[in-house]
Amino acid sequence: MVSQRNLLLDVFRGLAIFLVLLRHGALMEITTRMGWIGVDLFFVLSGFLVSGLLFREYAANGSLRAGRFLLRRAFKIYPLFYAVVIIYLFYNWWKGIPVTTGSVLAELFFFQNYHPGIIGISWSLAIEEHFYLLLAIMLTLAATRGYVKGKVVPAVCILIILLCLTGRALTNAWLPFSPYTHFFPTHLRIDSLTAGVLLSWFYHYHYEATKNFVHRYYPALLIVVAAGLLPAFLMEAENEFILVPGFTLLYAAFGAALAMGLIFQWRIERILAATRLKGLYRALAFIGRYSYAIYLVHMLAGPAISNFINQYFFRGDLPVISVFLLKTAANIGTGILLTWLIEKPALSWRDRYFPTPVLKPSSNV
Numbered sequence: 001m002v003s004q005r006n007l008l009l010d011v012f013r014g015l016a017i018f019l020v021l022l023r024h025g026a027l028m029e030i031t032t033r034m035g036w037i038g039v040d041l042f043f044v045l046s047g048f049l050v051s052g053l054l055f056r057e058y059a060a061n062g063s064l065r066a067g068r069f070l071l072r073r074a075f076k077i078y079p080l081f082y083a084v085v086i087i088y089l090f091y092n093w094w095k096g097i098p099v100t101t102g103s104v105l106a107e108l109f110f111f112q113n114y115h116p117g118i119i120g121i122s123w124s125l126a127i128e129e130h131f132y133l134l135l136a137i138m139l140t141l142a143a144t145r146g147y148v149k150g151k152v153v154p155a156v157c158i159l160i161i162l163l164c165l166t167g168r169a170l171t172n173a174w175l176p177f178s179p180y181t182h183f184f185p186t187h188l189r190i191d192s193l194t195a196g197v198l199l200s201w202f203y204h205y206h207y208e209a210t211k212n213f214v215h216r217y218y219p220a221l222l223i224v225v226a227a228g229l230l231p232a233f234l235m236e237a238e239n240e241f242i243l244v245p246g247f248t249l250l251y252a253a254f255g256a257a258l259a260m261g262l263i264f265q266w267r268i269e270r271i272l273a274a275t276r277l278k279g280l281y282r283a284l285a286f287i288g289r290y291s292y293a294i295y296l297v298h299m300l301a302g303p304a305i306s307n308f309i310n311q312y313f314f315r316g317d318l319p320v321i322s323v324f325l326l327k328t329a330a331n332i333g334t335g336i337l338l339t340w341l342i343e344k345p346a347l348s349w350r351d352r353y354f355p356t357p358v359l360k361p362s363s364n365v
Contacts, residue, residue, distance in 0.1 A: 008265045009045065011281060012258065013288030016041040017295055020121075021331060024299060025324045034232040037250060039124050040192050042291075044254040046128055047196020048203075053356070054139050055148070055204040064143045066136040068354060073132050075350035080343045081125065082108075084296040088118050091300060113184040120299055123184040130186045131193045149205050157198040161248070164191035168244045182243050192251040199255050203262065214263040221256040228253025287332060293343060294335030301334035302327035 016038040023035025050073075058064055085107050092099050099118055106112040110130070113123035138156060142148045168188050175181050182188070202210045214221065228249040235242050261268065272278045287294070306326035310318050318326070 006265075007269070007282075007285050008261050009049065010285035010288035012041065012045055012261070013291040014284030014286070015288075016045065017287060017291040017298075018284070020295060021298060021302075021328055025302075025327055027320060027324045030233065033236060036237050037229070037232045040247070040250050041254050042124065042295075043127070043189070043192035044196040044199075044251050044258060047131070047193035048200045048258060049196075050132065051135060051139070051197040051200040052204060054135070055200060057356070058139070058143055058148045059204065064136075064140050064148075066140040068356070069136055070132060071354055072350055072356060075346050075354070076343075077125070077129070079346040080293055080296065080338060081122070083338065083342050084119065087297075088300065091304075092118065113186060114180060116180070119296070121295070123179075127184075127186045127189055128193070131190055134190070135197065153201050154198055157194045157201070160194045161191045161198075164188055164194075165244070165248055168247065172240055172243050177238055177243075183237070189247070192247065195251040195255050196258075199259060203259075210259065211263050214259050218260055218264075221260055224256040225253045225260075228256070290332065290335045290339045292335075293338040294331050297334045297338065298327075298331040302331040305330035305334075 019035045019038025019041065021035070022031040023038065024032075025035075026032065054064055054069060057069075085104075089099065089104070091097075103112075103116055103118045106115040107117040107119060107122060110126040112119070113126040117123070139148060139153070142152055147153065164187070168182075171182055171188060228251075231239075231242055231246050231249065235246070239246070269281070272281050306323055309326055310316055310323060
């Protein structure tokens, strides 16, 4: 089952943040086109991991403490996020970039996926925040009636998935494209996280059946992964196909990949241990541990630091690949620094005073 610090899950986090860095790294046309899928990988991972905390709590205690869950989520998300908001405000003031009251409020109260904020990429955090609240309410209600292990949870997940798909189809048919109507809204994108919840439910409550399914149908699951990822390599994110069934295919692909990774993890790591890819595997896992902070700062730290170095030390003569590597190194370094300065002390304080009723302190989920 999933451990507190699962190396494979950190690898998935590392892959997700690397895809996001490719999206905004101006390296190649294809990497810019497909890098956005890293956010959807984060969504599936988040749905799987966060719901898993609640499923394990219910399995252990027969009840859920939604308030404790949301409070622990707050310690994970808010300290670092609001610190980055302050950094952005200071940077905009320093550069003379105007900031509206509406954009600040959108960031502070997590509706920047419906109204422009100041960070730009934090729309995905708004979706996750809305998801945490809805998940806590849904599972707490299910727990009070003893429905968590029954068919109600997967049925509700499937209903949400169908409603989001229908909503995207109607939005695409009726409204002209805008990121704030087609790409960012919670009511159209929360199905990616819900897919993670669905996988988590089967994994935690029907592990043997899940394992047998993956062993039996892994060739078909590999086809699902390939078919789900292919459109992102061929089409822009604003393409009508991507905006409706494309999102569904994408999280199906990531869900299938995650399921196979979890079931075959020991085989994967044993094979990699005998190859040179072991170092890459561990490097991705290392980066994955700091992915949250890297994600928050990557639109500011990387460009600012790399532009400074390129302008004053190389006179703007660096090739594209070198600029990308500079940005990546700057983003990773800044993310690690902020994690140690802000996130880890906040998590330590959280685990000391508000320990989870299931897992021992220091879980960084």
